Structures are given as structure tokens and as C-alpha cells.
Amino acid sequence: MNISKPKGTKDIFFDEINVWQYVEENIIKVCKEFNIGEIRTPVFESTALFKRSVGDSTDIVNKEMYTFEDKGFRSITLRPELTAGVVRAYIENGMSSLPSPLKFWYRGNMYRYERMQKGRYREFSQFGVEIIGSDSNLADIESISVAYALFKRIGLSSHIVISLNSIGCTKCRNIFIQALKEYIKPNLNKMCDTCKVRFEKNPMRMIDCKEKGCKDILAKAPVITDYLCEDCRVDFQGVQNMLKALDIPFVLDNTIVRGLDYYNKTVYEITSKDLGLSVGGGGRYDGLVSILGGVQTPAVGFAIGMDRVVILLQQLGLDKQISKKVDLYFAIIDKDAEVISRKITSKLREMGYVVDIDIQRRSFKAQLKYADKIKARYVCIIGKNEIKNNTCIIKNMEDGKQLEVKLEIDEIINRLL
């Protein structure tokens, strides 16, 4: 083998794929319960879509996109996130004329050209929900509820923290930015280089700078929540009250500003204490639909990093509980049993049992050994004697006890517990 997978990608199989499927199955269940429909959009989109939506000054657009020119000289980008694609689809398919609000969920691979690290890949998978058309904070609540319901369903709700903040509307945010800049200005030369650039281009992003010097200066900086206009303040307070009433735990964190430009009002990040990593985030993006050429439409959404959720499940040992088992393995010791055992096998499979069968004509001993290795709960043995008597032997692999029964579906099923 001299060809290996591209940097930042991975192969998923065996135990790990079980964990992925476990999460995906629960996503489908939860979304169905919330009456959220799935949407699938292209893996690649026009580069302009992300430049306009995610924002020119963001790291994603500046240095992380997989962008290339196709044979028709179009600039194409592998999606680094999916909100932009969903909103594009919303506009392009005239969904504004559909009953509002619309709720979509998605699951797919995203691509960002980044240096690899724990839980960070160049091809990674996100699950997300977008609610388009409601300007009420009940929509914010709904989206947070979905995220929380999923974590609860997969047994992680006590391992995550929802950090909440409001970054206001355009009006009050601009007043805040003025105040922030005035405070920073005298100390600007002490700040890091990226902050100096952000001071001009995207002052909000200075707030979550991790640089020590910047942190010290920002510790006493004005706080966005003090500058919210009456509307935004009431809206944000309403979100908090509602979450409390619904017993969805959260903490307030005014350093959360999100790395994408399209957010406003309530934003949040979901982090794992065990991993020390963000596993998801979201918020309101009332301006995005109009930025992309649609009529002004309010919207909220979030995305969860599936890779990190899977890592979290594995790290907590929850993955072992969801490993899949084989109900019944057919050990065939006689050629005359090959057809009949296969007929029974397919009937059992149609009934939903997980059934495996020898496909190698190996020795009986080897077949039992194999059944043991794939963790078969029972083995059905059919050899010369059994064929002659029209019977089979059902062996319980846990206690080793076995019983001869008639070679009939019902008889076999009765032995499987």
C-alpha cells in the first residue's frame, strides 16, 4: 500500500461506525419528533456564497476553504459549513411562499483546510438545524431544545454546557462597538497583531481572543449585554427565562461572539468539559437571507460537530454499550444442510433477526470459534444427523447449553431469548 488517505480524513468502521449510526439514528428520531424535515444540499457551492454569508474577514473564508476552479472556470468551494447552503436553497426554491416557519435538519460532511488536531479534521461531519421565518425568541428556544434533546437522548446532556450570549441587533451592536473601540484605542499597541486587524475589520472578534495580553485588557472592556437596546434586552431575557422554566441548563458567557459574521441577538456555544472543546454552536441570523438576495427573513440555527460527539461517547465508554450483537450463527457441518440452512436464514433475517452463516466451508471447530469471535448469542448447528432427523441444535454460547429442536422457524425462534 503506497496510497494513503488525504491528510485530515479518516476511515470509519467496526466499533466506531456503530457509534456514528447510534448518533445518526437518534438525530433522525429527535428531528421527526420535532417535525423537522431533512434537507440535502450540494457538497460544493459557488465560492461567492460563502464569501458573502460566512464573511470575508473570517478565518474560514480567509484561509480554510477548499476552493478550486472547475473546467468551466467557475470558482467552486467545498462547503465549510451548511447554513449558507440551506439559506441558498431556501431562496432559490422560493420557499418564502411556503407556510412559515420552515424547519430543516441536515447531516453532512464539511471541509476546512486546517492543521489537524484532536477532534479536528479537514473533512468533518456536522448535524444542524435551521429554522427560517420566525423572529420570535420561541424559535431560539425551539432550536436549543432540539440540540438539548439530542444530547439527552444519546446520554450526554450532563456532559455538555450551553454557554449563552446576546450580541444584539445591528443598532445596539454598533453602539457597543463604538464604546469597545474607544476603550481599546489607548491600548491598541499592546494588543496582538490579529486584534489590531480586527480592531478595524471586525471588532467583535477581539472579545474572544485567547492572547494573554489582550485578555487582560479586555477583562475590563465594556460588555455587550450592557449595551443591548430595549428590544434585544427583553428578547434575551425571555430566552433565559424560558430555558430556566424548561429545565434546560445554561450559563451566561459574554465572550461568545461566534466566528461567523451572520449572527445577531442570541448566540450560544455547546462545549464538552471532558474534551475541553466546542461540540456545537448556533444562534440567530436575521440578516443572512437578505444578504444572499432573498427578502428579509428572520432565522435561527445551530450545528453540532459529529466527530467530537463520537469522540466524547467513546471517551466516556458509552460506545461499548451500543456495540451490535449477532443473534444467531449457523454452523454447517454437512453439504446437504447448505441450502435448507440458507432458506431458514433468510426467513429469520426478514423477521429482523441478525443472522450470520458460514461462507467458507470451514471445520466445525473453526466455525464455532468464529461464532464466538463475532459474539453470536446462539449457534444453530446442522450436520448429517440433524439433516437425517430434520432437526437442528441450538447452542447458547453464554452457558454452552444446547438443545435439539425441529428444523422449523418457530422452533428455532422459541429458543432465542
Place this chain on the structure above:
RNA sequence: GUGGGUAUAGUUCAGUUGGUUAGAACGCCAGUUUGUGGCACUGGAGGUCGUGGGUUCGAAUCCCACUAUCUACCCCA
């Protein structure tokens, strides 16, 4: 983009001051008498020593570059 570590069998790793045919454990396959798994014993398969250069009579071992990987930044999911 920046800093540090690592790279030998499917996996986890040994490999002496550079010296014949590169090892172990686990895993895999098979056998230990004819139809019974886990335990034990025996045997077998499996390695361009990450890639390419260089030093040397001789390189898994020393030097350089590249690549991959892990980790901390940056940022995020």
C-alpha cells in the same frame, strides 16, 4: 500559518557502541485424531524498517529534505 514530539508486522512496541537471515506480545490462519467456542500447547502467514537523498566497506540505527501522524497555539465543530 507557528512551536514541540513521533514514524519498525494488522495493532502496541523492542531492536545494544552502525555489523550476517530485523524480534516480542496481542491479533489472524491452521493443527493438538475422526461433530463443539472461550483456556493451554504447536505450527504458519504477514515487514519496500514512512519516502527520497547523503555519510560509510556496511544504515532500522548517524545527517538532511520531504511526507504522514500526534500535540500545543490560532480558530472552530
